Amino acid sequence: MTPKQPVVTAKDLVRVAERLGMFFGAKPAATPYTSAKSDQARVVIPMRKGELKRKTLRGIIQDLKISVEEFANLL
Numbered sequence: 260m261t262p263k264q265p266v267v268t269a270k271d272l273v274r275v276a277e278r279l280g281m282f283f284g285a286k287p288a289a290t291p292y293t294s295a296k297s298d299q300a301r302v303v304i305p306m307r308k309g310e311l312k313r314k315t316l317r318g319i320i321q322d323l324k325i326s327v328e329e330f331a332n333l334l
Contacts, residue, residue, distance in 0.1 A: 262328045264313060264320075269306045272319060275333045276302060279323060300324070 281302065302322045305315065320330050 262326075262331060264317065264327050265331050265334060266310050266313075267316065267334065268308075268310055269304055271334060272304050272311065272316070275330060276304065276323065278333050279325070 300322070302319060304319065305311070311319075320327060323330070325333075
């Protein structure tokens with residue numbers, strides 16, 4: 260059974276990205292977080308008020324290369 264995807268805000272997602280070792284890079288309307296690892300992966304987090312849409316969150320979780328369960332544990 261697949262774990263249920265949590266409902267989160269952009270701030271929650273930023274905290275998870277930082278816990279994964281990513282750091283902030285500036286760009287208007289969205290926040291690109293870059294991996295501190297050698298792969299230099301980049302994840303863009305839309306900084307909007309309220310909850311993120313489910314499809315957007317699912318895509319970002321995939322970009323972070325973690326499972327929904329791991330994501331929920333990092334919240």
